[in-house]
Amino acid sequence: MQCSILNPAVTRDSSQFVRLDAPDPSGGSRVSLDGRRRPLFGLDAEALAVLMVEAGEPAWRGKQFVEAMYRQGLAELNEITTLPKPLRQKLAAEGWQIDRPRIAQVFQSVDGTERYLVQGQAQDQDQTAQTVETVWMPEGDDGESGDGADGEGQENPGAPGLASETWDSDGPQHQPAPVHSERPSRHRATICVSSQVGCAVNCQFCLTAKLGLQRNLSAGEIAGQVLAVFDRHKVEVGRDRVNLVFMGMGEPFLNYENFMAAVRLLVQEVGLSPRRMTVSTSGIVPGIERFAQEPPEFRPKLAISLNAPNDRIREEIMPINRKWPIEAVTYAVRQVKLRPRERITFEYVLLGGVTDQPEHAVEVARLVRRTGLPAKVNLIAWNPGPGIAYTTPRPEAVEKFRTTLIGEGIPAYLRKPRGRDIYAACGQLKRTVEA
Numbered sequence: 001m002q003c004s005i006l007n008p009a010v011t012r013d014s015s016q017f018v019r020l021d022a023p024d025p026s027g028g029s030r031v032s033l034d035g036r037r038r039p040l041f042g043l044d045a046e047a048l049a050v051l052m053v054e055a056g057e058p059a060w061r062g063k064q065f066v067e068a069m070y071r072q073g074l075a076e077l078n079e080i081t082t083l084p085k086p087l088r089q090k091l092a093a094e095g096w097q098i099d100r101p102r103i104a105q106v107f108q109s110v111d112g113t114e115r116y117l118v119q120g121q122a123q124d125q126d127q128t129a130q131t132v133e134t135v136w137m138p139e140g141d142d143g144e145s146g147d148g149a150d151g152e153g154q155e156n157p158g159a160p161g162l163a164s165e166t167w168d169s170d171g172p173q174h175q176p177a178p179v180h181s182e183r184p185s186r187h188r189a190t191i192c193v194s195s196q197v198g199c200a201v202n203c204q205f206c207l208t209a210k211l212g213l214q215r216n217l218s219a220g221e222i223a224g225q226v227l228a229v230f231d232r233h234k235v236e237v238g239r240d241r242v243n244l245v246f247m248g249m250g251e252p253f254l255n256y257e258n259f260m261a262a263v264r265l266l267v268q269e270v271g272l273s274p275r276r277m278t279v280s281t282s283g284i285v286p287g288i289e290r291f292a293q294e295p296p297e298f299r300p301k302l303a304i305s306l307n308a309p310n311d312r313i314r315e316e317i318m319p320i321n322r323k324w325p326i327e328a329v330t331y332a333v334r335q336v337k338l339r340p341r342e343r344i345t346f347e348y349v350l351l352g353g354v355t356d357q358p359e360h361a362v363e364v365a366r367l368v369r370r371t372g373l374p375a376k377v378n379l380i381a382w383n384p385g386p387g388i389a390y391t392t393p394r395p396e397a398v399e400k401f402r403t404t405l406i407g408e409g410i411p412a413y414l415r416k417p418r419g420r421d422i423y424a425a426c427g428q429l430k431r432t433v434e435a
């Protein structure tokens, strides 16, 4: 949810990109002879056990798949040598493949952010798997500040604000930073994950909306983005501190089953904590109500993409508000049973002259107080995109907005724009170059 811009001005040859094509480990032979594609990647331990029993094998062989696909990162059936060769051959003949999503292209920002086109799982023989966007932000973007993540504050003690950047009339100016070259001793990073190709929600400040919904991603394609990035950066689960934000392309709660199946996979089979995951929704009330029923051991933290101080302005910039106005959304959010110290995040994109005035901040503070929820506000200065008639707020307006909220007693943080030069920042994602 926070999303993607189709930028026709950016082409494959654009000099602002560093492009690193990754080879396809399958050598391109990703489709079985009869055209059926049956991805194993995305199935959980239970489904894999059932598959093994159906294949006349003991159920425990499912665990061998889990170990191979989600822990060892094997990408080809033939590499799973713990399985008997005849079984591997039988599965391959039936069209089963691991079909693990892989990074097809990499774009590197001067600030260390990386944007990836991740090749998904094609549905049939005639279809080339569409790519989807995923972003790696070393040191994160401060989006997780103050939301109850364990250990918060220990590794990033500075006060939130504009201190890390200088600004001029064109927006923030990054100091050049070395691109990723070797693995740091311990990662602290955030991965922004997509849940759909395109989006149906039609937020007016987001060019992804112009694509409409192309398709839902499968659970394997959602979880696979994470593991593909883990591979690239040699992330070690349990050692590195990596947060996941489901805020890439798409509205996760309009692909609820697959989104939550991916979360369960990442928690159960990969070993990640749901406390290090945040899902952002534009306010899909039935989705929030289902989410409230999820057991805490599988429930990520929740962010609501608010973006306006009242229903009138929100309807203009987010038509979804006509179906589910702010009060309906916050009523549903109150059904979520929060963990100790957990807070709801309200994401707020500041649009110059539209939603960035001090009186808007006062209204937002009132609105947040009225919810009665332990909450904080994440501010995002709108990232410009071609064809969208909004303007980036002035830095003074952003700071005034933040201090007004804080003065009203509402914790407020400014999310750092990351990877603007490679179209990786909030509101900028879209497959600007097709794989």
Ligand code: SF4
Residues within 6 Å of the ligand: 001, 002, 003, 004, 198, 199, 200, 201, 202, 203, 206, 207, 208, 209, 248, 249, 250, 251, 282
């Ligand atoms: S249209 Fe709205 S919900 Fe959809 S990707 Fe863009 S900001 Fe997110």
